[in-house]
Every structure is written in structure tokens, then in C-alpha cells.
Amino acid sequence: MERSVFFQLVVTFGTISLMAIGGANAVVPEIHRQVVDILGWMDAPTFARLFAIAQTAPGPNIMLGSIIGWHVAGVAGLLVATIALLLPSCLLALASSRGLQRYGGSRTVRIVTLALVPIALGLMLASGVVATLAADAGIVGYAITAATALVTYRSKVNPLVPMAIGTLAYVLAWSVGIA
Amino acid sequence: MSTLETASEAPRPSLPDLFTGFLKIGLMGFGGVGPVARHIIVAERNWLDDRAYAELMGICQALPGANTVNAAVMLGDRFRGGTGALTCVFALMAMPLLCLVALANGYDAVSGHPLAQIALTGAAASAAGLILGTALRLLTKAGLARWAWLMAAAAFVAVGLLRLPMLPTLLVLVPLGLVAATLGARRI
Numbered sequence: 001m002e003r004s005v006f007f008q009l010v011v012t013f014g015t016i017s018l019m020a021i022g023g024a025n026a027v028v029p030e031i032h033r034q035v036v037d038i039l040g041w042m043d044a045p046t047f048a049r050l051f052a053i054a055q056t057a058p059g060p061n062i063m064l065g066s067i068i069g070w071h072v073a074g075v076a077g078l079l080v081a082t083i084a085l086l087l088p089s090c091l092l093a094l095a096s097s098r099g100l101q102r103y104g105g106s107r108t109v110r111i112v113t114l115a116l117v118p119i120a121l122g123l124m125l126a127s128g129v130v131a132t133l134a135a136d137a138g139i140v141g142y143a144i145t146a147a148t149a150l151v152t153y154r155s156k157v158n159p160l161v162p163m164a165i166g167t168l169a170y171v172l173a174w175s176v177g178i179a
Numbered sequence: 180m181s182t183l184e185t186a187s188e189a190p191r192p193s194l195p196d197l198f199t200g201f202l203k204i205g206l207m208g209f210g211g212v213g214p215v216a217r218h219i220i221v222a223e224r225n226w227l228d229d230r231a232y233a234e235l236m237g238i239c240q241a242l243p244g245a246n247t248v249n250a251a252v253m254l255g256d257r258f259r260g261g262t263g264a265l266t267c268v269f270a271l272m273a274m275p276l277l278c279l280v281a282l283a284n285g286y287d288a289v290s291g292h293p294l295a296q297i298a299l300t301g302a303a304a305s306a307a308g309l310i311l312g313t314a315l316r317l318l319t320k321a322g323l324a325r326w327a328w329l330m331a332a333a334a335f336v337a338v339g340l341l342r343l344p345m346l347p348t349l350l351v352l353v354p355l356g357l358v359a360a361t362l363g364a365r366r367i
Binding site for chain 2: 015016017018019020021022023024025027028029030033045048049051052053054055056057058059060061062063066067070071075078082086089090092093094096097098100101106107109110111112113114115116117118119120121122123124125126127128129130131132134135136137141142144145146147148149150151152153159162163165166167168169170171174179
């Protein structure tokens with residue numbers, strides 16, 4: 001049982017590693033699909049909460065995978081998931097770096113970037129929708145999501161600020177009985 | 180280990196230099212590591228000038244994985260080979276992972292408490308808004324061509340609304356995007 005969990009972590013996040021164009025914000029729907037719908041490791045609200053915790057921590061956003069690994073198999077799961085998420089994309093980066101130094105290819109890089117940026121942005125928007133639905137926080141929750149989105153869209157404030165305010169607002173709404 | 184002569188007058192950073200630099204990037208990147216990474220790599224450590232940094236980020240964007248992690252691999256390898264790459268990635272991830280373990284343990288300790296669940300639900304709703312807002316801001320500022328808007332819309336609908344598996348979606352969209360980008364680039 002334990003072994004198969006680690007095996008699943010390696011397969012799931014190892015594959016997702018190479019699909020994460022533009023970083024982990026592109027693969028939230030796929031991670032959700034795998035760990036909630038297919039593997040049944042957690043329900044959607046738990047997924048949304050782990051996602052929120054990963055957003056709070058410093059560091060690269062791929063740590064969503066790390067905390068999912070931790071949730072299903074403790075510290076060992078965290079390490080296995082993190083390495084599975086890092087290794088394939090890092091090896092690709094290493095190979096690309098050396099290839100570019102040896103053979104050049106700035107035109108290829110430009111075309112690949114041109115092709116991937118719109119896909120990555122569409123996927124990021126999809127991640128936002130999936131995370132919104134997974135949070136399952138009712139009308140007040142949707143209002144907070146919309147307000148946070150608006151603030152993030154309009155200003156370059158540190159994301160932790162709207163996140164803290166949103167959390168506080170939800171707790172307040174709950175304490176007066178409207179959430 | 181192959182290393183390229185970097186066209187810079189500054190000496191090649193040592194492994195401890197790389198380690199402390201990326202340790203700092205990981206630790207200071209609350210709410211996103213991007214701006215901190217630029218500050219440390221360009222302004223503080225002088226490892227790259229602005230142009231070389233922009234070029235590096237361009238390559239990182241064309242690769243899967245977090246941009247900063249890719250930057251750590253590439254800079255580490257450029258300055259100190261494979262050992263350098265490993266050092267930089269380890270340094271970048273070490274402190275954030277420790278913070279995450281602390282946060283996760285905190286979550287475990289309070290997860291039975293209703294107020295904690297409420298707070299986390301609120302945090303989850305806000306975190307979703309963060310991604311939505313960021314995606315919208317980047318989409319409106321990216322100056323996308325018409326075909327690129329179509330690609331973005333297709334990716335959004337397939338993965339976000341229809342909830343299609345990602346691998347087949349990418350296997351269709353990425354080649355289409357490459358063709359469109361090649362044709363588009365030819366006209367420039």
C-alpha cells in the first residue's frame with residue numbers, strides 16, 4: 001500500500017513536471033483531476049486548502065505538489081513528490097542550457113516561447129476556475145475570490161496582503177452567520 | 180562538466196556564493212520569487228546584467244517547470260557545472276520546504292478545529308482569486324496576436340471548463356501553437 005502511494009506520487013508528479021508550462025499555476029486542474037478525481041486521495045475542499053497553504057509558503061509555486069505528497073505520505077511523501085516534480089523539468093533545463101550554449105538557437109527559443117505563452121496563460125486561468133470551484137466556499141467565498149482577483153488584476157500588491165484580508169473577511173462573515 | 184566562458188568581467192561565482200544567493204531567493208520569495216530573483220541575481224550579486232537576465236528568463240519561460248527553478252539549474256550549470264546546478268536547486272528549495280513542513284504541521288495541529296477550517300476555506304477562496312487575477316493581468320498585458328488569443332481560449336476551455344486530461348490537450352495545442360508561432364514569426 002505504502003509503496004504504491006510513492007509509486008503513484010512519482011508517476012503523477014513526474015509526468016506533471018514536464019507539462020507545467022509557465023510553472024505550477026498551469027497544472028492545478030491536472031493535479032486536481034489526478035489526486036481528487038482519479039486517485040481519490042482527498043476531497044475538493046481539502047485540495048483547495050492545501051493549495052492555499054502552498055500559496056502562503058515562500059518559494060516556487062510547484063510546492064503544491066510537495067504539500068500533497070506530505071498530505072498522503074508525510075515527510076517522505078513530501079520529498080518524493082518534490083523530487084518527482086523537479087527532476088524531469090530540471091534535467092530538461094540542463095540539457096536545453098547546454099544545447100543552447102553549444103549550438104545556439106535563440107530563434108527556436110523565441111518561437112517556442114511565442115507558442116507556449118498563450119497556452120500557459122489559458123491554463124493559468126483554468127487553474128483559477130478549478131481552484132475557485134474546489135474551494136466550495138459559497139456566495140461569500142465567490143465574492144472574496146472575485147474581490148481578490150480584482151485587486152490582483154489592478155495592483156501589484158504582495159499577494160499575501162489580499163490573501164490575509166480575504167481570509168479575515170471570510171472568518172468575519174462566518175462569525176456573523178452569513179458564510 | 181562543461182562550462183561556458185561568460186562574457187563578463189566579474190569572476191565566476193563559487194559554489195558557496197551560488198548556495199547563499201539562491202538560499203536567499205528561496206527564503207525572501209514570500210508571495211512569488213520572481214522579483215526577488217532578479218534583484219539578487221542582477222543587482223546584488225552581479226551574476227548577470229539586465230540583458231542576460233532577460234535572455235535567461237526567456238529560455239526559462241520556454242521550458243516546463245517553475246521559472247526560478249529553471250534559472251537555478253541554468254545559472255548553476257553555467258558557472259559550476261552539474262554540481263553547481265544541483266547546489267542552486269537545493270539552496271532554492273531548502274528553506275521554502277522547511278517553511279512548508281512547518282505550515283503543514285500547523286495545519287495538522289489545528290485541522291480538527293472548526294475555526295481553522297473556516298479560515299482555510301477563506302484562504303482557499305482568496306488563493307483562487309490570486310491566480311485568476313494574475314492570469315487576467317498577464318493575458319491583457321501579453322499583447323497576444325489573434326491566433327494566440329484562440330490558443331489561450333482553447334487551453335482554458337479544454338482544461339478549465341471541459342476538464343479534459345492535460346496531456347492529450349497539450350499534444351494537440353502545443354504543435355498547433357508552434358506552427359502558428361512559426362508562421363507568425365516569419366512575417367516579422
